[in-house]
Every structure is written in structure tokens, then in C-alpha cells.
Amino acid sequence: MKELPDNIRDIVKGASYVSLSESEKETMLQSVLASAKLGKKSQPSGWQLFDFWSFQPAPFLKTATAVFLVLVIGTTSVAAERSGPGDILYPVKTEVNERFVGVLHIGDEAGARYQVGLVERRLQEMSRVSLEGRLSPDIIDDLSGRIEVHMDRASQSIKRLEEGGKTTLATSVVSDMESALGVYSLVFSESPDEESVRLSYGLLGKIEKVSHDLVELETRIAEEDFDLEDIKNLTEKALKNAETALASAETAVALTVKETVEALPTSSLPVATSTPDLESATSSVAVVAATSTDSESLMFDQKEGSAPAERIDQAKKLIAEGFSHLEQEQFNRAFVSFLRAQRAANSARRMVEFGVSGEVSRPDSGKIDAAEDVADEILDDTLRPSFEDVDNNDPLIDGFATSSSDVF
């Protein structure tokens, strides 16, 4: 105390007047002992329970409030996930849920892929709204703005990947974005309403820019001087990704064909209903698609027609092209080929998932021949063994390395 000035020392002495009364002390002691013996925390006094103005609930109320809030927030968050543009909970979905999940995607690659995923999510929402006939200029503007934001964020992460020397990763992300945009552009272009068509034109502008970036990146990869082991590893990974995407696309096509068969009137499917296995069912589809005149068969002809199959075919050719580059030890080019194959396969899968034909107008003639070709194609693809098991039997890769393990 001696280090304090006299006047302060005098002031501090006044503190000693503050005290508990004897009765307060006794009551407090009994309360402490009672609480302690019960194994509880001290009993809250009356003001703590009901002092709403200070908003300081007693401990048990805190727990109850916390549980209540968790339930409310959790329920709102889950409900918001099912909301769409124009719904009350939609802002919770985009501004709370997605931002929270976004924080968990650490690193430029994860961040960029997440943003690309959100671009696709916005496109899906547009597609759903379009199908419901609710696509208005306001919704288009709102979602287009959001897509721009996600694309900008993705571009920033992609740029950082490039600057960090991770050109291959950057290319892979851009490739995925291009694939998503391309398919959705088709989705909207095939929609009958004018707003959707207008939207598809808007997407075409975005695709053009992304495609331009992609070509630049692929050119850079083809010319880049990679460490041999690095590019071998990258190429092996790209090959696996392409094969996975191809298998996924083929499965999507096969499943859709099966669903189409089941959806068709039984009277038109004498063969399909009597032969449960997929090979026969798919053959039946070919027959039905080629001969039936009902609307479902026309839909099959158009929706599951040449475009997805062509893209799958394209993916196979690109994989074969990649193997060809590997034969010549052109790993950079092989990497780009596998990346393109993955893109083509992903596009096919997305087209099937969204029932996109990829054709602006339905062919006027040659329907039966086309349908038979499609059916044959699907049949071959469905029954074909996995890529690693093909070895030299597949003419597309005949003469090249038979599997990734042989190559590396």
C-alpha cells in the first residue's frame, strides 16, 4: 500500500466497508453445502432465473437454450438445403450453408473445385426452375449473378494454382467447369421457353471464355518441361480419372436405357418383359426404339441417342490417343488426352442424367438405322469388360500398352 499516493490509499480504505451480512454469509454457506452434497452446482437465486432484462439465464436454462438453438439452426439448415431460387430459405442455403462448407475446403484446388461444384449447383437449380415453368428474368439475373461470383472465385483459385506451378491441377479444374457449362447450355437450349434459350446463349459466352482458357492451359502443358517422374504420375492419375469417368458414363447410359424399357408400355415390349437380363433388355430397347411410334420411344431415340454415345466414343478415342502418346513417351500430350477423355465422359454422363440429346433438331430420316446403331453401341458398352481387362482385344487400343501398370 505504501507505493500508493495518500489520497488513493484513503480511497482504497473505503473498500473495506463492502461486506456480506452475517445472515447472508450463513445462508450462502448452507446453500453451498447443500449444493455440494447434492453434487450440483449452486442453486441460482431468483433474479438469475427471471432477470430477463439482463438476459443472463441460469446454467440449466443456458443448456436448454443451447439445445433448442442447435435444433432450430440444424433443422433450418437441413430444410434450406432443399430450397430453390425464390424460396424463403434459399438465402440460408447459399449464404450460410454453402459459405460454411466452403470454409472447410482448404487449399486452392479444393476451393476451386468447390466453386465449380456451386456453379453446377446453380445451373441445376435453374434447370429445375425451368422445368417447373418458373424461370423468370429476375431468377435468371439472380442465379447468373451468383454463377459469376462462383466462377470468379474459382478463377482466382485457379490463377493461384497456375502461379504456384500447378498447371495440371488448374487445367483439370477448368476442364471440369467447361464440361458442366457445356452440358447445361444444351439443357437450356433444348427447353421450349424463351427464357431458357436466352439463358443458354448467356452460358455460351461463359463457355467461350472458359474454353479459351482451357486451350491455353492445355497448350502450356503440352509444351511444359515437367520432371519425368512427376508427369508420369500425373498422367497415370489422369488415365485413372478418365477410365472412372468413362465407366460412370457407360453405367449412366445403361441404367437410363433400363429405366426407359421399364417405363414403356408392356404391350410394345414383348421381348424385354420376357428377358430380364440387361443384354436382352437393351436389345429390346433397340427394337422398340427402332419400330415403335409412341412418344416414349421417340424420346428414347432423341434423348438417349447419338450425342451421349458419341461423347463416350470420343472419350474412348481420346484414351486410345493418350496411349498412343505414351508409346512415344510423350507424357505431356498423353496427360492432355486423358484429361479430354475425362471431360468427354463426364459430359456424356451429365447429358444422360439430364436427358439432353445434344441435337438441335430430330433427324427426319434414318431413324431406325440410327436407333439400331445406338442400341448396338450401348449393348457393346454395357457388356464390355472394364478398361484394364480389354487388353489388345479392343481395336482402339490394339498395339498400344494394355494397362496403366504396363506403361509406367
Next chain:
Amino acid sequence: MRTLTEQEFENLFDKYSQAIFRHCFFRVSDREVARDITQDVFVRFWNYTEKVQVQNNRALLYKMASNLIIDHYRTRKDTVSLDSLPGFVSHSAVYDGEEEMQIRHGVKQVHRLLLNLNEQDKEIFILRFIDELTLSEISDVLGESKNTVAVRLHRVVKKVRKLAKEEI
């Protein structure tokens, strides 16, 4: 097995409850809140001593009080007007009118002084000059070295000296 008998606990309560209450009162500026925090401190202390042998009971009690006061501030951010300070003297004490006015004035002066200090300075000032803890005990309560505590106290005293010159 308990490290403290009920009688020993009651003795400790009798010895330190007023000081802990006073400490809380000047930290939170509210008699009712100070009373509840004091009660919580002793409940926690009782539970803690169920299995742990405490070396310095006094320091531990102040440490628990400090933690509960921090919890209090996390949930409540209001300020107190000196004119609305609740009753602070013992209810059983009997003072005549003039004496009580002087006491009230004295306690308000302490509050006025503390209002000029930030929360950290206020804490260390109260521990040293109102609760009269030693440097070693303050070091235990705050979890800081004695040197750090000494330096912080020196700064607070310097600040208070300056305030004294400005006639708070």
C-alpha cells in the same frame, strides 16, 4: 477420498468469503451478482477439493473467482452508473445517517477510481491493494510470473498516481 473435511471447509468459508465477495463486488459492480459468483466459487472449491490437495487455498479461490467473473462478462456487457450502485454495506451494520453517507461516498470513490482503469489493470489493482494479496499469490491467480506481475503493478501504480494528480 476428500482432502478437506466439512469443518475445514466451513472455516475456510468463514475466513475468505467476505474477501472474495468484496473482490467480486468491485469487479462486477453489482452486489447480487457478486453474491452469486461468490457462492459459485465456494461450490467449485468444494468440488475441486474432493480429490485434489490444494496448496494455496486463497490463491485458488481468487483464481476461481476471476474465471467466473470472466464468464459473467462474456454474457453481460452492461455498465454501471455510480448513482445506481446497489447497497454495498452489511445489512446488519448500523450506521447513523451521516456515517452511512460517508461510507457510501468512500465506496463510490473506489468505484470512480476503478472506472478509470481497464479490466486487466483493475483486476491486478484490486488483487494487490483491496484484497492485499502478495506478489506470489497474484502470480498464482493470474498464471503469470512474479516479474510480469511486478511490472504490471508498477505500470498500474504509475497510472493511478497520474490519476491522483488529476484529482479523480
